[in-house]
Amino acid sequence: MNEILMIIGMTLVTIAVRYPVLVLVGKIPLPPAVVRALKFVPTAVLTAIITPAVLYPRSSQIELGITNEYLIAAVLSSLVAWRTRNVLVTIVVGMASLLAWRWLMSVL
Amino acid sequence: MNASLQQNSAPSQAIAPSRRTEFWNGFKDTFPLVVGAVPFGIIFGALAVTSGITAGGALAMSAFVYAGASQFIAAGLVSNAAPVLIIVLTTFVVNLRHALYAASLAPHMKHLPQRWLAPLGFWLTDESFVVVIARYTKTDPSPFKHWYFLGSAVFMYSNWQLCTLIGIVAGQAIPNPSAWGLDFALVVTFIGMLASFVRNRATLIASVVAGIVAVLAHGLPNQMGLLVAAVLGIVAGVITESLNPDEALKPIDKITSADAEALS
Known part of the structure; x- marks a missing residue:
């Protein structure tokens, strides 16, 4: 029951941020203040998801050293993303460097 | 729009791509992002059932909510017994970024009838936005x-x-997806997308x-740190921009590498 409520609620709020905006903005322009704030939403939300996942990879313990393969892979893939702006290349470099660094740390 | 009524018009690739060509190009150009979504979708399926969501619930979430990052976070919250609210x-808040995508696409799509806007609005994701806005901002007059x-x-x-289905089935077969680094797939996809924002x-x-x-704010309960961080990030961006009014004039659908080059 709770699960059904959760899925209905998630569905409604997700439709609410997509469809009405798509329909209305073509007809009525959004207030400039809303547009200005919206511009920063993807940047802020994506970064807020990425950084804890990278810095707290295993537990509630922050890992800032070179033994954190997630941090190494995130730094390398960020450089690649910045330079190439190619998502597939970024994914390949990120996953490969994560596994390579994990292996390196395990044999050292 | 009359374009969708011309079912029997002759193909005219020489002048503009046909419906079929456009459809196929959209398919092809999304391929790299689909590759990134594969491990992420499988992990969602596996994680959902181990976090206490039923198999039917996980499938329904992918079918109806269809917003990967929020589904992932919801599974984490369910395993911590967070309240539905x-x-x-x-x-x-996590999906609010789709409002920006919709606002950026809307001026290009305002001629479309509801039978197009409703499904395309429902199917708007990070991945499709990044690909589709690049198509819409090309200046060719394809209808x-x-x-x-x-x-x-x-x-x-x-x-x-x-x-999602594979993940639910394979949930038992891959007891520890992070051992394969699969938990990093979402993160690295987001890093790739962040570069264009x-x-x-x-x-x-x-x-x-x-x-x-x-x-x-990572220690806050129920992932509230994510919400606080997102809101403060948005506020910081708005304040910075108001101190640099030149940047405020840039249209929101102009994502150019020239802006990034200027920083580096």
């Missing part, structure tokens, strides 16, 4: 750019359903503030 609120969107959306959506001083500061706050 918190899960729905977090979903709203079938929404077919490109459709091709991208159909590919992303069907792949997401399939991967961080394009001037204001967005860079929004990113840095959101990142620092997210790390400092």
